[in-house]
Amino acid sequence: MLTATDASIRFFIFCVIELNKYDDIIFGMKLYNTQSRALENFEPQAQTVRLYVCGVTPYDTTHLGHAATYCAFDVLIRFLEYKGAQVRYCQNVTDIDDDTIREAAKRGTTWKELGNFWTAHFMRDMIALNVRPPDYYPRATDTIAEIIEFDKTLIEKGFAYESGGSVYFHVDAYKNFGQLSHIPRADMLAVANERGNFPDDPKKRDPLDFVLWQAQAQGEPAWASPWGPGRPGWHIECSAMNYKTFGPTIDIHGGGADLVFPHHECEIAQTVNFTGEDYFARIWMHTAMVGYEGEKMSKSLGNLVMVSQLLPKYTPDAIRLYLAKHHYRVPWEFTYDDLDASVVQCTHLTQAAQAPGGDGRPMDYSYAQEKFENALDNDLDAPTAVGVLCELAGAIIEHADARLDVGAAQVWFRRAASILGLRLDAFGPEAHVRAGWEQHLNRFPVTGA
Ligand SMILES: [Zn+2]
Numbered sequence: 001m002l003t004a005t006d007a008s009i010r011f012f013i014f015c016v017i018e019l020n021k022y023d024d025i026i027f028g029m030k031l032y033n034t035q036s037r038a039l040e041n042f043e044p045q046a047q048t049v050r051l052y053v054c055g056v057t058p059y060d061t062t063h064l065g066h067a068a069t070y071c072a073f074d075v076l077i078r079f080l081e082y083k084g085a086q087v088r089y090c091q092n093v094t095d096i097d098d099d100t101i102r103e104a105a106k107r108g109t110t111w112k113e114l115g116n117f118w119t120a121h122f123m124r125d126m127i128a129l130n131v132r133p134p135d136y137y138p139r140a141t142d143t144i145a146e147i148i149e150f151d152k153t154l155i156e157k158g159f160a161y162e163s164g165g166s167v168y169f170h171v172d173a174y175k176n177f178g179q180l181s182h183i184p185r186a187d188m189l190a191v192a193n194e195r196g197n198f199p200d201d202p203k204k205r206d207p208l209d210f211v212l213w214q215a216q217a218q219g220e221p222a223w224a225s226p227w228g229p230g231r232p233g234w235h236i237e238c239s240a241m242n243y244k245t246f247g248p249t250i251d252i253h254g255g256g257a258d259l260v261f262p263h264h265e266c267e268i269a270q271t272v273n274f275t276g277e278d279y280f281a282r283i284w285m286h287t288a289m290v291g292y293e294g295e296k297m298s299k300s301l302g303n304l305v306m307v308s309q310l311l312p313k314y315t316p317d318a319i320r321l322y323l324a325k326h327h328y329r330v331p332w333e334f335t336y337d338d339l340d341a342s343v344v345q346c347t348h349l350t351q352a353a354q355a356p357g358g359d360g361r362p363m364d365y366s367y368a369q370e371k372f373e374n375a376l377d378n379d380l381d382a383p384t385a386v387g388v389l390c391e392l393a394g395a396i397i398e399h400a401d402a403r404l405d406v407g408a409a410q411v412w413f414r415r416a417a418s419i420l421g422l423r424l425d426a427f428g429p430e431a432h433v434r435a436g437w438e439q440h441l442n443r444f445p446v447t448g449a
Pocket of ligand 1: 054055238263
């Protein structure tokens with residue numbers, strides 16, 4: 001016999017299930033997943049999002065391409081938080097790799113001094129641009145023990161082999177290699193060779209095999225390992241820092257589009273074969289490359305536009321608005337004319353935030369709120385969101401001129417602008433942004449250049 005208590009318990013359980021379903025539906029964000037090559041519904045699990053974004057290799061930071069990547073993820077984080085999710089954000093520093101060792105030698109300094117100098121430089125640019133600091137900011141060299149654990153396990157499981165004091169991942173041992181980048185096997189080697197692979201390394205079984213532990217070369221820094229002194233390979237650093245910070249799986253893994261292959265492809269191969277899980281990141285997000293003067297902005301071409309060059313002439317808001325006007329997945333080209341146009345738009349936005357309204361009826365801004373949220377829900381369409389904000393700015397100014405009450409509209413307008421990282425009439429970055437980065441800065445004492 002069903003008692004009143006049973007019935008009410010059943011009704012309560014039914015409500016909880018229905019409410020949870022509804023919760024899932026109302027989060028409503030879609031993100032493009034590089035791995036599935038499709039827009040996917042993104043629902044935070046337990047309202048917490050574990051986000052890892054590959055950080056800088058500290059020797060040529062911070063050009064506008066770097067800024068575009070970290071500002072895009074900043075908008076993502078701010079929007080997720082606006083929607084009620086909690087974000088745990090990890091960004092790493094690749095402080096030891098071929099590039100930092102080579103550059104340090106070229107500049108007559110050590111990899112550590114070089115790394116601290118440019119990491120601090122990068123952090124100051126991020127503070128200036130009002131980019132929310134990561135909660136975790138590990139250095140590859142703080143993670144050597146975990147990297148060695150990874151390598152040992154991958155050897156034990158038959159995915160890696162030791163050869164002449166180095167350890168390599170054997171690509172042929174993992175049949176799903178290529179699942180992220182979708183590059184045909186025959187084309188992989190050419191792409192890998194452009195991005196740090198040494199196909200002629202005689203210690204490798206296959207030219208596509210990638211290094212997990214690199215035996216010490218003459219004059220190079222080294223750490224002790226079961227295979228002798230050496231240093232970690234680039235890809236294993238991110239797998240190990242991710243695992244140390246978040247455990248076997250994460251929600252979103254991000255980085256520039258040039259990291260899809262081989263870096264992120266190799267990360268998946270290492271991590272899933274170490275953890276035994278069937279996936280590593282639920283969503284892989286990649287930011288498009290920024291061009292300048294007809295070429296991809298890159299150190300080798302010498303066409304870098306540095307954030308520190310722009311900051312004396314442009315406000316952080318003008319740079320943030322300019323970046324937000326480009327969809328994170330669409331390649332674009334930097335021009336000073338376009339940046340100048342953003343300066344004018346920023347003035348307009350600030351005027352709207354400050355326009356003194358009257359005591360007439362309150363202005364309705366709900367249509368703008370809905371359009372703004374829909375835009376960011378749709379694979380973080382910041383350019384559309386910027387358009388909505390600019391339109392709303394015009395409407396606020398008109399309504400204020402007509403002596404209507406624009407107070408509530410301005411409160412939401414400022415909130416929406418802050419999702420794009422804009423400060424409007426406030427001076428300098430948000431206090432928590434400065435404080436968070438400065439905490440990380442303490443671990444990178446600058447002793448030389
Ligand atoms: Zn990485």
